[in-house]
Amino acid sequence: MRSRVCLPLIAVAYCFVVSTIVGDDQQPIEGEPYTLHGKRLVFTNWHFVRQGGVGWVNDAGDRIGLYDDAEPGALRFQPSNGTMPRGIRLMARQAEQRGPIIHNEMPWEAWDVVIVSMLQDGDTYKAWGRTAPSKQHAPWGKHIPCYFESADGYHWQRPKLGIREFNGSKANNLLGEDAFHTIKGTVFIDPIAPSQERYKLITMDSISKEEFEIFKSKYPDRWMRRSLRRDGRVGAVLGFVSADGLSWRPLGEPLAIEMSDTHVICDYDILRQEYVAYFRSWLVGEQAPGFNEPHEWSDVGRRCISHTASDTFGQFPISDICLIPGPELAPHDVLYQNTYCTIPGAPEQRLMFPDIWHLNNDTTDIGIASSPDGRIWNFLPGSPVIHTREVGKFDGGCIFMQPRLIETANGDFAIAYMGFNVPHKYPRGSYKQFTGYAVWPHGRIIALEAEDRGEFETVSVVASGSKVYINAVTTLAGEIRVAVRKHRAEEIEGRGFDECIPIVGDHPRTLIRWQHADDLGIEPGEAVALKFKMDQAAIYGLEFE
Numbered sequence: 035m036r037s038r039v040c041l042p043l044i045a046v047a048y049c050f051v052v053s054t055i056v057g058d059d060q061q062p063i064e065g066e067p068y069t070l071h072g073k074r075l076v077f078t079n080w081h082f083v084r085q086g087g088v089g090w091v092n093d094a095g096d097r098i099g100l101y102d103d104a105e106p107g108a109l110r111f112q113p114s115n116g117t118m119p120r121g122i123r124l125m126a127r128q129a130e131q132r133g134p135i136i137h138n139e140m141p142w143e144a145w146d147v148v149i150v151s152m153l154q155d156g157d158t159y160k161a162w163g164r165t166a167p168s169k170q171h172a173p174w175g176k177h178i179p180c181y182f183e184s185a186d187g188y189h190w191q192r193p194k195l196g197i198r199e200f201n202g203s204k205a206n207n208l209l210g211e212d213a214f215h216t217i218k219g220t221v222f223i224d225p226i227a228p229s230q231e232r233y234k235l236i237t238m239d240s241i242s243k244e245e246f247e248i249f250k251s252k253y254p255d256r257w258m259r260r261s262l263r264r265d266g267r268v269g270a271v272l273g274f275v276s277a278d279g280l281s282w283r284p285l286g287e288p289l290a291i292e293m294s295d296t297h298v299i300c301d302y303d304i305l306r307q308e309y310v311a312y313f314r315s316w317l318v319g320e321q322a323p324g325f326n327e328p329h330e331w332s333d334v335g336r337r338c339i340s341h342t343a344s345d346t347f348g349q350f351p352i353s354d355i356c357l358i359p360g361p362e363l364a365p366h367d368v369l370y371q372n373t374y375c376t377i378p379g380a381p382e383q384r385l386m387f388p389d390i391w392h393l394n395n396d397t398t399d400i401g402i403a404s405s406p407d408g409r410i411w412n413f414l415p416g417s418p419v420i421h422t423r424e425v426g427k428f429d430g431g432c433i434f435m436q437p438r439l440i441e442t443a444n445g446d447f448a449i450a451y452m453g454f455n456v457p458h459k460y461p462r463g464s465y466k467q468f469t470g471y472a473v474w475p476h477g478r479i480i481a482l483e484a485e486d487r488g489e490f491e492t493v494s495v496v497a498s499g500s501k502v503y504i505n506a507v508t509t510l511a512g513e514i515r516v517a518v519r520k521h522r523a524e525e526i527e528g529r530g531f532d533e534c535i536p537i538v539g540d541h542p543r544t545l546i547r548w549q550h551a552d553d554l555g556i557e558p559g560e561a562v563a564l565k566f567k568m569d570q571a572a573i574y575g576l577e578f579e
Contacts, residue, residue, distance in 0.1 A: 067494035067521050067561035071305060074379040075495070076575040077124060077482040078404040079412070084491045084563070087115030117565055121488030125481050126402045126416030133453065133470030134428055136190055142167045142178060142200045142208060149182065149450050149469045151221045154378075154440050159184040160279060161450075163469070164217035165208075167200075179209040179216045181280065187442030195280060212282045215239065215274060220299045220437050224347065231275040234347055235282060236289065236300040236311065240267040249288060257291035258352060260316070260331055269293040271313070273347060290342065290350045297371040299437055300347070303408060305382050308343045310408050312372045312386070313353050315340035337368035339388060341409055357388065357403055357411040366393040371434055373449070378441035378477075379577075384408050387435045387449065390418055396457035397422040398432045400472070414480065420451060420472045428468040429453025431460065436469070445542065447474040476505060476542040476574070483572035494521040494561040497578040500553040502564070503543045505574040512570030513538050516546050518554050521561035529555055531567055543577065
């Protein structure tokens with residue numbers, strides 16, 4: 035029976051893969067060099083950092099074989115397989131919390147207005163949200179869906195869509211009833227879909243018991259018992275498609291029958307060529323025989339995050355747990371929304387911003403986790419990175435993340451979050467909600483840093499260009515130097531540490547140069563490994579051009 039819990043120990047098995055697949059042309063060959071599928075490399079985990087290797091040599095420098103004789107202490111250690119990483123660590127940076135970024139300016143926004151889902155489409159930033167003209171419209175089911183656009187990611191406009199009438203006029207940014215599920219769902223752009231289904235929406239809702247019976251008869255292995263609700267309905271994940279992101283058409287049947295009563299997120303993973311979705315789940319054991327208390331799981335199950343994938347935006351299998359509230363969190367902490375995304379310009383560098391709900395005081399903080407493959411996740415050092423602030427602030431009660439991470443026109447990384455004036459389970463008769471921004475200026479979200487001296491080498495990569503820009507900071511007493519070598523070869527002439535022009539100070543984007551060269555010295559399609567020597571420095575990313 036397949037396990038439904040992907041605990042971090044699975045990462046151990048993940049490392050011991052066969053480097054070459056023999057006799058199965060359908061499986062990819064694993065190993066170096068890696069392809070960079072975007073323009074950018076941010077060190078979100080150790081995936082692109084060579085781990086080094088172990089070796090022992092005699093006084094003459096000759097490497098001694100593993101089964102040769104040698105007295106203890108007669109040999110000295112010498113790393114093999116390139117540079118051994120030393121003196122470095124990964125550290126997530128705290129975000130700047132700004133906002134509100136949307137204010138109640140229009141009559142239909144008299145009670146509240148928030149952004150729920152955000153993305154960049156070419157040169158335009160687009161956002162979907164919900165609004166309410168009065169307190170009577172604020173409860174679930176009565177909010178009105180709305181739409182915003184921005185040219186820079188910071189200043190949001192309300193396009194006059196001409197779709198929905200309010201007070202006798204359609205000159206507003208309100209969406210129709212067919213877009214109702216955008217008020218709590220997640221929108222994404224499908225890069226492989228036909229134009230009439232370019233925009234997709236995934237959301238959590240419910241279906242009737244009759245609809246569930248039809249689904250179960252067709253797909254007996256694609257439903258979860260905890261989806262059965264006390265009111266007789268059944269929790270379900272639903273999908274919608276659209277040509278323009280404004281008018282929406284529902285799919286004929288649920289994507290999955292699962293219980294996930296907060297944001298569900300879906301995207302197309304261009305590396306794995308599949309749709310990936312992330313839900314809320316619960317880490318809970320099996321009930322003892324002889325009992326029949328179907329809702330007891332909600333009291334003992336720890337909220338966590340699960341993953342599922344499908345070749346089509348349709349028949350998703352039951353999800354597997356991929357991130358749990360582990361021992362790095364307090365025993366009263368659980369995970370809420372997942373806010374899966376990728377680094378802008380780097381589709382293989384996957385992040386999550388899980389809400390961490392502190393049951394001891396009913397507030398939330400936002401963590402940051404990374405994954406090399408979308409299935410195995412770990413929290414980063416420095417997490418959490420966004421916090422519930424002091425009482426009286428717009429986000430002084432609790433906060434919840436909203437998809438997704440964008441790169442603004444000035445090069446900042448930003449992600450929206452919903453701020454409440456009261457704690458999560460506080461009586462909501464007078465609650466207010468606002469949209470804030472978590473901002474990392476210059477895209478400085480995760481640092482590969484050396485407090486003193488450090489060194490490392492990347493794995494070999496095939497990049498999109500022969501020039502590389504670095505986003506980095508050093509003290510005035512520190513520096514960064516870079517050397518280049520071709521895949522499975524020695525350093526490229528003229529691109530060594532001694533020839534490198536040291537990088538000193540604050541550089542959001544500066545070209546790495548050598549005394550007589552300003553490129554990597556490679557032809558298109560060639561693979562290289564970059565070697566770094568750092569002193570009192572932090573690297574936030576590399577960009578190839």
